[in-house]
Amino acid sequence: MTTTPTAARRPRHRARVAAALLLVTATAVGATSTVTSARADDAVPLLTTESTAWSYLETGVDPSAGSTDPLSWTADDFDDSQWKNAQGSFGAKGGKATGMGGGYAVDTLLQQYLPGGTVDVPTYFFRSSLELTADQLAGWKSLTADVVYDDALVVYVNGTKVVGYEDSRIADFEGNVGYAGDGGGDPDRSTFTIDPALLHAGENTVSVALYQDRSTSSDIYFDFLSLTPVSASAEATISDVFLNVGADESQRAVSWYSDSTSAEEAQLALTKDVTGGVFPARASSFASTSGVATDGQNWHHATLTGLVPSTSYSYRVGSDADGWSETYVFETQATGDYGFLFIGDAQIGAGETARDTAGWVETMGKASGEFPDTSFVLSAGDQVNTASNELQYDGFLAPSQTKTLPFATNIGNHDVASKAYEQHFAMPNVSETAGRPDAARAGGDYWFIYQDTLYISFNSNDRDDAGHADFARKVIAEHGDEARWTIVTFHHSVYSVASHATDGDIVTRRAELPPVMSELDVDLVLMGHDHVYVRSYLMSGTTPVHTDEPVDGTVAPEGDEVLYVTANSSSGSKYYDIQSQDFDFSAVQNQEYTPNFTNVEVTADSIAMTTYRTTDMAVVDEVTLSRPADPTEPPVDPTDPTTPPVDPTTPPVDPTTPPVDPGTGDEDPTAVPLSELTEATHTLVVTAVDEAEGTLTATVPRRLAGAALDWFVHSEPVYLGDDPSDDDGVLTLRLPEGLGAGTHTLVGQTDATGAETWGTFELTAVSDPLPGTPGAGGAGSGTGADTGAGTSAGGSTTTAQADGALAFTGSDALPLAAGALLVLLAGLALVIRARRRRA
Known part of the structure; x- marks a missing residue:
């Protein structure tokens, strides 16, 4: 049968939320909306309950019996002239057209039982068609369908499956007839998206298989509420936004659905930099992986990286081409003790x-x-x-x-x-x-x-x-x-x-x-x-x-x-x-x-x-x-008689000898070229740059916390020393004198594996360390001061020192004895961290 579009209009956003649920959500959630991008137009539905006639088979016989193609019944040229014909909705409960749950009504009564008994018909088959023109197809981005079903449903367009609900058991069928689905109660309602590429100018066939979940199921139901085209010029409908944990506390993942097939991403910025929903130019972008969801839309996953503690972030998802979701805000918590909710x-x-x-x-x-x-x-x-x-x-x-x-x-x-x-x-x-x-x-x-x-x-x-x-x-x-x-x-x-x-x-x-x-x-x-x-x-x-x-x-x-x-x-x-x-x-x-x-x-x-x-x-x-505290290795007691004595023939260190400048000399390591850096190691977060003090504070990934890395600042590589971060992965480095204004790359590396972590930061003026501080080759301070400041670029750019950032407290040249003590304490911290809970 051919469907003639009616003048009826339905909202362009997703229709699967029932009125009662919308009321609950609006009351309990307030301004937060699942659907965030409004449509610019209201297209005329191509299929509706009121206007569409369906050919249907309710005998329990496989319509493709005798064919080598089990889906021959879904093809345009299949002969369904011997099938019954009626408009929806279709259903039965206990063999009658009344009593359907969920407030759904039955317009056309289906034959619920196989002849001669009370065993349910396993599978029902429906077909309808619609005439389309090439101009129509050229103007559509997608089509949105709204269906109600009980117990399982599969929809085909021109012989291609576009969606299946509760259809996992169907794979075990021999042919098309069998029991499938989940008889959980009232009929289910779902919305899905159809790619216009599945359609062609002329007559197009929509086929539906409807399944009972068992031979004693009490009811059966099918209603194709609407099939509505989406204009190619319309913004994407973005829904199902959800915030997920990341691999560690420096990450979050975002998932969402979209009815657009275009590439989409997540954008992240410091909340303080987002004004009136407008994201700053330096906001970070994180590309999504995507695929076709079970409801015919596209699912997207993106991972936000480079997050720092005690910071408020704003994010949105979508694209400049197809539109953005509304803006959402989350906060990272401080390091140390923490809480979570278990439900x-x-x-x-x-x-x-x-x-x-x-x-x-x-x-x-x-x-x-x-x-x-x-x-x-x-x-x-x-x-x-x-x-x-x-x-x-x-x-x-x-x-x-x-x-x-x-x-x-x-x-x-x-x-x-x-x-x-x-x-x-x-x-x-x-x-x-x-x-x-x-x-x-x-x-x-x-x-x-x-x-x-x-x-x-x-x-x-x-x-x-x-x-x-x-x-x-x-x-x-x-x-x-x-x-x-x-x-x-x-x-x-x-x-x-x-x-x-x-x-x-x-x-x-x-x-x-x-x-x-x-x-x-x-x-x-x-x-x-x-x-x-x-x-x-x-x-x-x-x-x-x-x-x-x-x-x-x-x-x-x-x-x-x-x-x-x-x-x-x-x-x-x-x-x-x-x-x-x-x-x-x-x-x-x-x-x-x-x-x-x-x-x-x-x-x-x-x-x-x-x-x-x-x-x-x-x-x-x-x-x-x-549980009791972890056992720890005690520090070496210099008065312990078991401690090896100092060799009296070893000449004492001259306390007047200046410490070796780690930025000079033949033993300096070789910088890894910027061309060898990869996104896999783009894990360093620069949390603050104090241009007045000439220092930079950064956080390394958890696995590198406490590790001594060789630090270089680029473009022309300058060695900053090999200071380790503290137990939380935080360290502060002193910038070399004369470092130019602009964007620079900080790289932590080892001789064994090359670049371990890197990130970028900006200077607004040429660095000019305070008098008496190391120059271009000066070592970092290694203080590990945690500023709590954030970055608006997911680890790729920073602002100037945030309010409340700690000032640099390292001295220019530690006395040798104090330096030795720091090395001992750093080593002890690593030992303590590495111990498991029980000996």
């Missing part, structure tokens, strides 16, 4: 989507309001109830905090059945092998470091526990010495007391994972899945210990003991009852059928966790995990 299954859509969203928005508002300086949010998984449902993702992304607080998400069993999870969330250091159950589902174990804590996340949907163990061993072997604490997190709780506690898969994980946690010296394991709060006793492998001690207060692990915590629902979408049997591993368990969240405070000596009820902020549980 369990939001699972938007497990109840009623708008209600679940309201509960989730309330939890995030209460938690961030009570703990405004928190560093990030760690989610135990099941962000949504249906893996491909973009309406539910809208609910999860509704809180404004998802754009201003970085999130570390685990993948839950309700997230895994679609690639949408890994398109919406850009986690760092994701494994290409560990935690990847198959190519059709999302996943991948990952890790990151924040301050002195190593975080490791397993995709526990992958049942390969040995693979998870190997991944953790490798990460800890390579990065364990960079952290004092190790926290592992995954979705499927191994120590819980509600509905899932006795599931066969949980029993298997309980036997296999805890011994590995103890073996690897893990401190804390954070989990979800069972929609109940549980804190274990300290566990030595699978054995609870200290069970005769009070459960409140402080627990102090010894040897291989690990603490496990399971989070309750953070939205109130679903709760599970505590089972009546005794679980010997459970120290504290709580089910009050109200949303929870946990505030976690991390110091060098403890991890303090307080869990709250969102509704009234009453305390559910509080516990502090503590």
Whole structure:
């Protein structure tokens, strides 16, 4: 059938958010909007419920039976003249046209059951067509479609699949007929984008396959609400902006969706430099990786690098060509002690989507309001109830905090059945092998470091526990010495007391994972899945210990003991009852059928966790995990009789001999040419330039903290010395006399591997160090003063010294004895940092 476009008009922005959800979001989030770029025009929809007639087959027979091409039924020339014909919406519930959930109505009743019984028809097939001209196609950037379905749906345009919802089981079919999808309840609504390249002048065919998830499903539903062209001149519609953690505290990742196929990027600037939403010319740009999302739009991921502590940043995403999102602001926290929020299954859509969203928005508002300086949010998984449902993702992304607080998400069993999870969330250091159950589902174990804590996340949907163990061993072997604490997190709780506690898969994980946690010296394991709060006793492998001690207060692990915590629902979408049997591993368990969240405070000596009820902020549980300070190597005692005596024949050092100028002489290292620098080592952040004092303060990556590097300033390389940074990676260098105004490159290098880190900075005038300071070859001070100042260029440019920046305090020539003491202390600091928590 050919569709004639009507004069009906629909909003050009994404239509998948129901009115109730829009009301919840507008009320709870205020000015923050998921959709940020307005359309300049309102195009006439090409397909609508009211105007489009569909040919449809409801007999359960494969329309391509006997053909060598299983998709022959989607082709333009397929003969559907024997099919029925009607307008939507289509559906049935219990064989009738009434009672459909979610407020959806049935206009055309489908035959729900196979002839002679009450077994559901597995698959329904629909076809419609539309006439288009070459001029129309030339004026379109894309087409936006809005559909409602139950239980699974696949859409084809001219024989090419453009989108599939809950369709992972279809790959196992022989032919086109079978059961697929997720019978979670009411019909789902989704929006997707179609590339005009799939269309041609003349008649175009749209084909739809609709699936029941099982033979006893209570209802079936399909409605193609609209198909609307997007003008080539329209700005991009940018949505689903989400802030993710980075590989360490100097990074954040941003993910977003766009209906444009053009290249897009993230821009970053100091908030103080952004006026009226206008970004400065020196704002940093970070290109995105991208691909086609499950809803037909394009997903984008960009990593923001070179962030410094205690700084407010503004960012936006998009492009000059297609338009930008609104501006969002986040703040980095100070170094040292820090906190984060731990939340369990939001699972938007497990109840009623708008209600679940309201509960989730309330939890995030209460938690961030009570703990405004928190560093990030760690989610135990099941962000949504249906893996491909973009309406539910809208609910999860509704809180404004998802754009201003970085999130570390685990993948839950309700997230895994679609690639949408890994398109919406850009986690760092994701494994290409560990935690990847198959190519059709999302996943991948990952890790990151924040301050002195190593975080490791397993995709526990992958049942390969040995693979998870190997991944953790490798990460800890390579990065364990960079952290004092190790926290592992995954979705499927191994120590819980509600509905899932006795599931066969949980029993298997309980036997296999805890011994590995103890073996690897893990401190804390954070989990979800069972929609109940549980804190274990300290566990030595699978054995609870200290069970005769009070459960409140402080627990102090010894040897291989690990603490496990399971989070309750953070939205109130679903709760599970505590089972009546005794679980010997459970120290504290709580089910009050109200949303929870946990505030976690991390110091060098403890991890303090307080869990709250969102509704009234009453305390559910509080516990502090503590441990003694790391053993350290004592400094050498010069009076110790075991210390080798000084050789009396060695001539004493002449105290009047001036120290060697590290910028002169034949032993100076050779500078790495600028042409050999790569973006992989563009990791140095220049945080302040004090032109009056003639100093520069910079921060090196965590792995280089305390390392002695040879420092050069370019263009014409001048050696600045080999000073190490302090334990936080901060050092201050003195600039050479006569360094010209303009942009310069600072490089830290070693003889063994060449350039280790580099960044750029600017001078507004020729440097003129104070009288008595080293000249062009002078060494850096190595004071490691932390200015807390920021950079507007993601490590590539800096402003002059920020307000409150510390003045340079190094002396021009340290006496030899004092210099020797500094070397000793620096070495001792490195030894202390490298020690693990237990001897």
